[in-house]
Amino acid sequence: MEIKEKIKDLAKQKKAVILAHNYQPPEIQDIADLCGDSLELSIQAAKTEAEVIVFCGVHFMAETASILSPDKTVLLPKPDAGCPMADMITPRALKKKLSELSPMPVVTYVNSPAAVKALTTICCTSANAVKVVESLEEDELLMAPDRNLARYTAARTDKKIHLWEGYCPFHDRLTPEQIQKARDAHPGAVFMAHPECRPEALQMADVIASTSGMIRHAKESKHTAFIVGTEVGLLYPLKKANPGKSFYPASPAMECTDMKKITLADVAESLEHLTGEVKVPEDIRAPALNAVERMIALR
Ligand code: 13P
Numbered sequence: 001m002e003i004k005e006k007i008k009d010l011a012k013q014k015k016a017v018i019l020a021h022n023y024q025p026p027e028i029q030d031i032a033d034l035c036g037d038s039l040e041l042s043i044q045a046a047k048t049e050a051e052v053i054v055f056c057g058v059h060f061m062a063e064t065a066s067i068l069s070p071d072k073t074v075l076l077p078k079p080d081a082g083c084p085m086a087d088m089i090t091p092r093a094l095k096k097k098l099s100e101l102s103p104m105p106v107v108t109y110v111n112s113p114a115a116v117k118a119l120t121t122i123c124c125t126s127a128n129a130v131k132v133v134e135s136l137e138e139d140e141l142l143m144a145p146d147r148n149l150a151r152y153t154a155a156r157t158d159k160k161i162h163l164w165e166g167y168c169p170f171h172d173r174l175t176p177e178q179i180q181k182a183r184d185a186h187p188g189a190v191f192m193a194h195p196e197c198r199p200e201a202l203q204m205a206d207v208i209a210s211t212s213g214m215i216r217h218a219k220e221s222k223h224t225a226f227i228v229g230t231e232v233g234l235l236y237p238l239k240k241a242n243p244g245k246s247f248y249p250a251s252p253a254m255e256c257t258d259m260k261k262i263t264l265a266d267v268a269e270s271l272e273h274l275t276g277e278v279k280v281p282e283d284i285r286a287p288a289l290n291a292v293e294r295m296i297a298l299r
């Protein structure tokens with residue numbers, strides 16, 4: 001039997017839903033029940049009636065699904081698919097930083113470990129960071145772990161934002177020179193950038209958006225050519241949703257190794273034997289749930 005059919009059959013047998021992030025390889029996106037950005041996938045994980053969630057993404061995403069759906073089996077088909085940015089913060093380091101600041105709320109990017117979410121006030125994603133910060137009563141806060149998302153947000157609010165020195169190695173490496181080179185090669189193309197990019201890259205952007213925000217923008221835009229300033233996996237759903245329009249990577253070096261780890265064989269294996277389960281322990285899950293639910297309630 002063809003592997004894609006095998007996955008479909010297994011998913012039916014196990015009452016499973018397959019969720020995939022927009023950066024996943026094309027063949028994984030094609031077999032998924034839903035592809036999306038971090039916010040959309042969290043919302044879907046919270047409301048699905050499936051008994052098993054197969055999360056084709058990275059570890060923090062599967063943890064978020066487990067936080068929201070403790071009675072479901074959450075599977076990450078490649079257990080070592082992590083996020084280098086999420087690894088740049090630990091509960092211990094966060095506690096230390098907080099002890100050095102006056103009492104203030106903490107906004108955590110979903111790209112963080114569950115144990116860090118458990119210590120924080122509210123989560124955010126790249127799609128809702130400004131809205132989340134504006135929802136707080138306090139005028140001063142700490143935002144972690146992405147310094148670039150924090151700077152992007154700080155420029156759009158009057159609140160004082162303290163930074164954590166974390167970053168996505170793939171977005172942070174995009175330089176103004178690379179953007180200019182892409183612009184010279186594709187004159188007139190719209191430059192879309194993800195808030196995980198550095199401020200000097202964002203300054204050059206025509207549009208700043210989450211991954212799904214970019215897909216929506218390209219669909220609605222009258223323009224037909226786009227330079228894409230995010231992980232290169234997004235080119236596939238952009239092209240799929242916009243036949244007839246052209247998309248060019250701002251830099252081919254923006255490829256996240258962890259987002260490319262899961263194969264169709266891994267999905268089949270994980271479904272068949274329920275391997276790669278991610279389960280957040282209850283003492284972490286309960287406080288982390290507050291932070292995630294508070295974010296979801298805002299939409
Ligand atoms: P979004 O899809 O939420 O924009 O996130 C990007 C990302 O880096 C996920 O790891």
Ligand code: SF4
Nearest residue numbers: 083084085168231256
């Ligand atoms: Fe983490 Fe960056 Fe990869 Fe997203 S693209 S999973 S932020 S390392």
